[in-house]
Amino acid sequence: MTKEYFVKLTIALYKVTDLFPENEPLRYQIRQKAVEILSSLIGENPKIDTSHIQELSRNIEILCRYFEVAQAQNWVDKKNLEVLEREYRKIQKDCLAREKVYPKASSQKIVEKTSETSRRGRIQEDSEGSKREKTTPKERKIKILELLKHKKTLTLSEIKNLFFQVSQRTIRRDMEDLIKKGIVARKRIGQKDVRYTLIKTDITTDRLRSMI
Template sequence: MDKQKIIELTNKLYKQTLLFPKKEPLRYKMRETADNILAELTVWEISHSSNPRRLSIEKEFEVLKSYFNVAKWQNWVSFFDLLKIEEEYDKIKGELFFAETKAKPSGEQFSLEPRKKKILEILKEKEKIQVWEVKKILPNVSKRTLRRDFEFLLKQGIVERIGERNETFYKIKVGQSVLPQCPTLK
């Protein structure tokens, strides 16, 4: 997290809220929330301990997002200027929480949705499979959803993709220790 970036963003918010009516409470609420986010992120950086502060920071981001939604419709400032600042805050939030989830130890267990576990069970039995074959086994699930599930498993490094387009097959990645992490697959 670049400290200078969040300071500049807070300054942009201050400049935009200067254009709000002087006695408008939203002007001060948005500034206060932006200040809280700046303070929380600064403390977070110093402490290097993300978990205790995560809920507090996430709450501040959501509050600020609500304030942006109110402010955008007041016609005090350009809708697009506010939208741009809001998107920058969303980007920082995404970077912050994406970095935190990425930093988790790789040995940590994760739980899969029952549908994804079922896909892995099918893969364990058939070795390699196409989306349409899973669709036959799980008729209530759309092909699009199944493709998303395979994409998720691919990104997690659990399965690998072989081929392209109509010749795409999926199989459990060689040497992958999926089974101990997914208790239902033992």
């Protein structure tokens, strides 16, 4: 699996979740988790220790649970979500196999089907936990730059959707800092949104991180 594959999978996920209701929290939960997974996979020197692999596997597991809930809502063709889940499961299996790290027995047990209300409850707990998570400015900027490096362009609203627990004013400050450092260029689109691009597209991820 290549970096290009991981990026294309993330873009495909964005296209599918574009069909979710605009203000649906699950739409942004899925996107944020996908970006966390992407960030773990596309670094210049990704970590390969056991804890990193286990964290990656856990994030994929949570993402697949989100897919289950989304399938029950009939917002999109279920086949689209099934394909996404299958591809993320492949990543999970590949990472675990390469590092010879296997899930704990408890994670291999068959999970009994529960009512939609129960599953909604689990997602709500994850959602509330995620909202309480704090990201530092540097962590946000690294994630933004890694995605920009591969997606080429991002709008302010797209970036805000990645960090829905952070205010738009804070995101603007992050981007202003990247602009002042000569890393990112800005172009206004319409009256309300802004598009950002990397000034140097051939720069390595490690170099970008050192510039923040």
